[in-house]
Amino acid sequence: MPGSLDGTETPEGFKSGFACFVGRPNAGKSTLTNALVGTKIAIASAKPQTTRHAIRGIVNRPDAQLVLIDTPGLHRPRTLLGERLNDVVRATWSEVDTVGVCLPADQKIGPGDTYLVGELAKLPRVPALVAVATKSDLVGPTRMAQHLMAIQALEETLGITWTHIVPVSSVTDDQLDVLADTLVSLLPDGPPLYPGGEVTDEPEETLVAELIRESVLETVRDELPHSITVAIEEMGLREGRPADKPLLDVYASMIVERDSQKGIIIGHRGERLRDIGEKSRRQIEALLGTPVYLDLRIKVLKEWQRNPKHLNRLGF
């Protein structure tokens, strides 16, 4: 008996399953996820390694439901955080039906890419691999042809098989439909895994923390390395408000490693901190559709990336 979506029967031949995009930092994974899902969920930014959580977007079509998981990048592990992230990545890879390996067309295939694909090849159960030549708008046909040949050549050097190789651009919407069809074709038959129009099953607190982190990175640009994380201390609707005038209280901490970084975030006379707070608040309101009171603080947790106690508290 097929499952039902909004009370209607699942059509014959309906497909559903999971996919994730992998690739070096800045390969265009988040942008591609957003372009396919059509809602901003994963966090895209010009800075590498902004995606730390497995954020899912759902592509709902009349013939299929494709659940996209946005994993953090695989690192050559140097810190405990790096190792934990790699475990998360491998666990995700083992659960999906297909992995889209994003190889940006404006960059030569490098050691980072071969390392990544090599790691995929080592999994006990290798998912269907689709090579996605991202950012096709940035190159001409000659460069694209070279790139596609280099991608093809990985089959022999790494002992893998691409089920498909698809060039796409998330910016000009080039071939996104082809990619969606390709990924859907690799899913098993089955009813929708998530009924209704949900686009994410990530807890709201995680999304809110990611939005704040994005605002910080946008505001401080190149002055702050990636040693910042955001923790939601408390989040809830304020009691005693009339039902038509809800207010969401959010108490959040931005966690940095050094006092000097705290100064960078605060800025001259606290201007930056105010900017970050304002930007974050507007984004959270847009995401959740509720007015927000945001209490944003900065904490210095020395060397949090290396300390297991801190990592556990932060959910890594």
Ligand SMILES: Nc1nc2c(ncn2[C@@H]2O[C@H](COP(=O)(O)OP(=O)(O)OP(=O)(O)O)[C@@H](O)[C@H]2O)c(=O)[nH]1
């Ligand atoms: N021209 C062009 N730029 C793109 C395209 N896709 C992504 N970008 C840009 O490339 C940069 C990185 O994109 P992201 O989607 O954040 O990359 P990512 O792979 O998720 O990056 P990490 O989170 O660091 O792993 C951003 O500045 C995007 O705007 C594309 O199709 N064309």
